[in-house]
Amino acid sequence: MHIKMDLVQNQSLRLAMTKELKQAIGLLQYSTIDLVSYLREITLENPFVELEESHPTIFYHNQRKQQRASKEDGRWIENMPKKGMGLKDHLRNQLVEFRFTENERRAIHILIDAVDSNGYMSEDLSRLSEKFQISIDLLEKQLSVLQSLDPIGVGARSLQECLLLQAKEIEEKPEGSEFVLKEHFHLFATKAWKDLSKKTGLSLNALQQIFDFVQTLNPRPGLQFDEETPNYIIPDLMIEERNGDWIVYYNEDLLPQIKINRDYEPIVQTEKDVKSYVQTKLHQGRWLLKSLEQRKETLVKVMQEIIRFQKDFFYLKNNVLKPLTLKDIADSLNIHESTVSRAVNDKFVQTPFGLYELKYFFTNKVGEEDTSSANVKQVIQQLIDQENKQRPLSDQKIANLLKENYNMNVSRRTVAKYRDQLNIPSSNLRKRYN
Numbered sequence: 001m002h003i004k005m006d007l008v009q010n011q012s013l014r015l016a017m018t019k020e021l022k023q024a025i026g027l028l029q030y031s032t033i034d035l036v037s038y039l040r041e042i043t044l045e046n047p048f049v050e051l052e053e054s055h056p057t058i059f060y061h062n063q064r065k066q067q068r069a070s071k072e073d074g075r076w077i078e079n080m081p082k083k084g085m086g087l088k089d090h091l092r093n094q095l096v097e098f099r100f101t102e103n104e105r106r107a108i109h110i111l112i113d114a115v116d117s118n119g120y121m122s123e124d125l126s127r128l129s130e131k132f133q134i135s136i137d138l139l140e141k142q143l144s145v146l147q148s149l150d151p152i153g154v155g156a157r158s159l160q161e162c163l164l165l166q167a168k169e170i171e172e173k174p175e176g177s178e179f180v181l182k183e184h185f186h187l188f189a190t191k192a193w194k195d196l197s198k199k200t201g202l203s204l205n206a207l208q209q210i211f212d213f214v215q216t217l218n219p220r221p222g223l224q225f226d227e228e229t230p231n232y233i234i235p236d237l238m239i240e241e242r243n244g245d246w247i248v249y250y251n252e253d254l255l256p257q258i259k260i261n262r263d264y265e266p267i268v269q270t271e272k273d274v275k276s277y278v279q280t281k282l283h284q285g286r287w288l289l290k291s292l293e294q295r296k297e298t299l300v301k302v303m304q305e306i307i308r309f310q311k312d313f314f315y316l317k318n319n320v321l322k323p324l325t326l327k328d329i330a331d332s333l334n335i336h337e338s339t340v341s342r343a344v345n346d347k348f349v350q351t352p353f354g355l356y357e358l359k360y361f362f363t364n365k366v367g368e369e370d371t372s373s374a375n376v377k378q379v380i381q382q383l384i385d386q387e388n389k390q391r392p393l394s395d396q397k398i399a400n401l402l403k404e405n406y407n408m409n410v411s412r413r414t415v416a417k418y419r420d421q422l423n424i425p426s427s428n429l430r431k432r433y434n
Contacts, residue, residue: 119222
């Protein structure tokens with residue numbers, strides 16, 4: 001075998017990922033909060049970069065959802081306001097009313113520590129007994145104490161037990177409520193009411209009344225003591241209508257003001273040993289300013305193109321979105337699709353009619369028509385809101401109505417998929433009997 005070594009020259013094109021380029025890409029994809037944190041880190045390692053903190057206007061992340069709250073009256077509360085203390089502290093504070101032996105007090109504290117944020121007992125009692133070397137009978141006794149505390153339903157080991165604990169405390173309730181929850185919960189929850197009516201002798205109208213009562217109960221009693229920090233949003237962009245045109249503004253209060261401290265510059269001329277360090281940090285600071293300005297320009301241009309593509313939504317204010325992809329914006333601005341993706345990720349715009357995530361304006365095309373999936377979902381929601389609840393629309397019926405009345409050619413399977421994404425139950429679960 002003969003091995004021959006040759007020197008061969010090849011020509012290839014490669015993108016050199018410089019440190020500055022990585023920084024520019026990173027700044028574009030950062031959310032507001034991440035970007036502020038990054039800038040603060042820069043000031044710790046670069047004496048030339050100084051920040052003057054600003055106080056931007058903040059908005060609740062679920063602002064638009066709150067505007068639709070009236071449509072969800074009667075549904076279980078999923079988001080409760082933050083209280084002054086956590087659930088476990090609230091439970092411990094109530095123990096002063098009880099007289100415990102040392103073992104009983106230890107048991108009740110073990111149980112409280114095992115309660116999750118929803119208020120449920122997250123650990124099996126037998127595992128707690130083995131883990132802490134404590135009698136399971138004692139744990140079961142103290143679990144009854146825990147379940148007698150506020151909020152009602154705390155310490156439940158299942159949704160069924162949670163609802164039953166609450167039902168027992170309410171005097172005015174439909175007859176048979178506790179019996180149905182205790183003995184036939186699965187049939188009741190799946191709305192197999194005809195079978196349930198045969199087993200219990202209760203009429204469909206009576207079961208409907210029990211269902212309406214159960215809907216007033218809280219399936220997550222611990223959430224009202226949620227200790228998580230509220231999720232606030234600082235809009236990157238703001239738009240307003242002026243003389244029939246939409247003007248895009250970059251939120252100048254979004255970030256702290258950045259200044260380059262030039263007090264150290266004379267060192268470049270006098271101290272040769274630190275000259276390289278100073279030059280590097282000065283270059284980093286200047287590039288940071290340039291990258292932030294480029295980020296600002298990119299966000300504004302992307303938003304301007306979104307408005308141009310979604311004219312009906314903004315100019316006609318009809319809440320109708322046309323199909324729009326990242327590629328559409330990228331081709332229009334002659335930039336890479338990944339740049340658009342980074343620009344819209346975790347970015348928000350404040351409009352006169354609500355706070356929107358930029359990704360909200362991108363929606364897929366449905367069928368051959370110029371119809372977006374967002375519009376189809378909107379019509380599905382409207383049809384279901386307006387349906388006869390005693391004869392709810394099936395997915396096939398909705399598909400037929402979309403085609404006949406709205407010229408939206410959507411299959412039954414697609415309707416079912418969109419309905420699930422809207423968190424709307426199937427027709428048999430939406431049916432009412434009074």
